Amino acid sequence: MEKLSERLSPEHNKTECRRSVNAVRDALYVLGGKWKLPILVVLEYGPQRFTEVQRQIEGITPKLLSKELKELEMNGFVTRRVQPTTPVLIEYELTEYATSLQGIFAALRDWGIQHQARVRSL
Template identity: 60%
Template sequence: MTGTENRVQHTISECTRALSGVRDALYVLNGKWKLPIIIALSEGPKRFKDLQRRVEGITPKLLSKELKELEQNELLVRHVYPQTPVLVIYELTEYSSSLNDIIQAMSEWGLQHRARIQSH
């Protein structure tokens, strides 16, 4: 039995639709920082400096860029409190919880993959 016998056949339109969905998801979550930022914020709302400490290795400029993109995609909100100094808090939106299963599946796959590679 070859590996191709177990594959499900899909139409071109099904493949195109699936590929479009994957591209859209990757566009929103691209790079190495967006998911770590989302995971850090899943612990609760955070100030910029707290996020920078939690997401080790990210520069302030890059963190700012990533936060803006996550806000544009409605995955987090930025609360500005007018005081001296100005207080800015970042918090996940309810919509961001739609990523929970995806993040969990990626985490599980990553752990399995690491174990597989290390065992060889």
């Protein structure tokens, strides 16, 4: 079977490679770090209050969670909804744009499960 790299000119290969690397770097810039993807996965299960998100993610501090939620909101993945109740209720939820990541979440989840099984079997 002929590989894609064998069909493309060397210059086309370099251009496509550079384009792919830049796209992955951009994605990692927005979603990278230890906490962003776990936060998004928690919110995939529906709107959550700050403390609910914190309880679901072991090891995250309130300060880090606040910072990451602000960045996710700034990048259009999360909305912060304030309920004018007493006490004030604040919930975080995924935006419609964030649902474009569901395939990525599923792929990472599946790979993570397979990887955990592989590591256990060694």
